Amino acid sequence: MKRFLIILASLLAIVSTLCFSACGTYKPAVPPDNNVNKPGDGNQPGDGDNNGGDNEDNDGVFSATLICKGEVFRPDIEMSAKWNDGTQVHTAAFNSDGVAEISGLDGEYTVTLSEVPDGYTYNANKYNVDNDNRKVEIELYELTEYYGAGTGKYNSIILTKLGAYRLTFTEAGQNIFCEYRPEKSGMYAIESVVDVNANEVNPRLDVYVGHGAWKPDRPNYSLNDGGVSSVFTKNFKYEVSVAGRGPVYSFAIKFDKRSHVELPVDIDFIITRDGDFEVEESTYKVALPQEEFKQTPEYSPFRYEFKKFGTVVGDKTILDGTGVYLSPDDGYYHYAHTDKYGNSVDSILYVRLVLEYTATGDESDALVDFFNDNVRLRVDGKDYTYFIRGYECDEYVTDEHTGLKKKKYSAYLDSLGGDAAKIPPDVAERIKELDYKSYVDYVNTDGLYAVTPEMKNFLYLYSESGGFFGDGIGWGDSNGISSSGKDQWLFACGYYDAR
Numbered sequence: 001m002k003r004f005l006i007i008l009a010s011l012l013a014i015v016s017t018l019c020f021s022a023c024g025t026y027k028p029a030v031p032p033d034n035n036v037n038k039p040g041d042g043n044q045p046g047d048g049d050n051n052g053g054d055n056e057d058n059d060g061v062f063s064a065t066l067i068c069k070g071e072v073f074r075p076d077i078e079m080s081a082k083w084n085d086g087t088q089v090h091t092a093a094f095n096s097d098g099v100a101e102i103s104g105l106d107g108e109y110t111v112t113l114s115e116v117p118d119g120y121t122y123n124a125n126k127y128n129v130d131n132d133n134r135k136v137e138i139e140l141y142e143l144t145e146y147y148g149a150g151t152g153k154y155n156s157i158i159l160t161k162l163g164a165y166r167l168t169f170t171e172a173g174q175n176i177f178c179e180y181r182p183e184k185s186g187m188y189a190i191e192s193v194v195d196v197n198a199n200e201v202n203p204r205l206d207v208y209v210g211h212g213a214w215k216p217d218r219p220n221y222s223l224n225d226g227g228v229s230s231v232f233t234k235n236f237k238y239e240v241s242v243a244g245r246g247p248v249y250s251f252a253i254k255f256d257k258r259s260h261v262e263l264p265v266d267i268d269f270i271i272t273r274d275g276d277f278e279v280e281e282s283t284y285k286v287a288l289p290q291e292e293f294k295q296t297p298e299y300s301p302f303r304y305e306f307k308k309f310g311t312v313v314g315d316k317t318i319l320d321g322t323g324v325y326l327s328p329d330d331g332y333y334h335y336a337h338t339d340k341y342g343n344s345v346d347s348i349l350y351v352r353l354v355l356e357y358t359a360t361g362d363e364s365d366a367l368v369d370f371f372n373d374n375v376r377l378r379v380d381g382k383d384y385t386y387f388i389r390g391y392e393c394d395e396y397v398t399d400e401h402t403g404l405k406k407k408k409y410s411a412y413l414d415s416l417g418g419d420a421a422k423i424p425p426d427v428a429e430r431i432k433e434l435d436y437k438s439y440v441d442y443v444n445t446d447g448l449y450a451v452t453p454e455m456k457n458f459l460y461l462y463s464e465s466g467g468f469f470g471d472g473i474g475w476g477d478s479n480g481i482s483s484s485g486k487d488q489w490l491f492a493c494g495y496y497d498a499r
Helices: 002-023 383-391 409-416 425-431 453-465 485-492
Strands: 062-068 081-084 089-093 100-101 110-112 133-140 157-159 163-169 176-180 186-192 201-210 221-223 226-229 234-242 247-255 267-274 304-309 311-313 314-320 324-326 333-338 344-348 348-351 396-398 405-407 448-450 480-485 493-498
Touching: 002 221, 062 110, 081 100, 089 100, 110 133, 163 176, 186 201, 186 226, 186 247, 201 234, 247 267, 314 485, 344 493, 453 485, 480 485, 485 493
Parallel strands: 062 133, 157 176, 314 480
Antiparallel strands: 062 100, 081 089, 081 110, 163 267, 176 247, 186 234, 186 267, 201 221, 201 247, 226 234, 304 493, 311 314, 324 333, 333 344, 348 448, 348 493, 396 405
């Protein structure tokens, strides 16, 4: 009996030892000591590519490295990387070298950030790791500055570069309008990067294809998908292929949110070309008038009316240049036609540059407001801002011929950053020769100036670059106006006709 008890006690001791060895004690994932990279551990900042494979010296350590503009980013705030496997979130703080490390993980994880420094954003839906790919480089993007109110299609925020942007919404149901015009050929994309792991805000996008002075009443496209999505958050992604300079893309961004989410709400998005985030730099040569200016004469509103150019056929207006010619006598374009009384007349063609006062017509005669803040006067590699708007920087100036005030801008200087020292010497010299004047300084009280060859060239380029005609969705097509390619410059022209 005693021998039996000794054997039983020995068996119980063996079983107990096996049980404790198999079960062990749970140890949560923890950052390595002091969260500092050690020499030779294969996790130095910038080592390896995003989601790249690991070597055997990693010893199970997962790491995240901050990158900005191709360089390691060293944060000046306390921030952490978060590894989420769908059930648990593990965190580790970034050290002064922009690296966060954690050990004890096993499986597949999405990696996000606890926060980002002011003035930066990142794509929260891009980074995934697993046991075979434990290192990740998280790229931060500097937020791009912009200007404009964003309250409507014709009062949009102007986005001038590729890059990352942030819109802040302060009201439920708010729409913020933006405008972007591609400058080079390529596949362009606008994509929201709202965090699908948080799953709290759903961004939406309406796209209007037009130009600075005109957009369709209804959006050409409405998107609530295309990007990375989850149950509630569905990021939009709009892609379009552009050959040469494209039309103006206006879009309204809006959002839905879960009831517990408080305002304000930030929505970040990125604009890329061919997948590239690099800032798009464009250089424009300044277009300067060569005209020897003449003051546009006044026409009595009791004897004349100003008529938009075009022949009405049914519900269409045709821009047909038959009868239009350049007069060798005055250097202006004329229109030989028959008036309503059956008389053969020869009328000077004018373009309306200023809408402030219209004595013999109304503002609807003008098809484009060239002084609208959203109208960018850059076409065919040239900046026509001074050419059209002149140099004066006062909001209103008095016309010395009529005594009337007219609106003028310093938009050309604004386009150079407001720094007169940036104006090329030859440009500055020509502006002085012109006595700081341009076409706008010689319009009559109807805001009109006669069309010269260089003005015709500008109008043609402006229409062509804006895709006004021929694609079915341009400004002309959408407003019942048609034109052959060579006559499209007449879209902004008109003439005085006897009443």
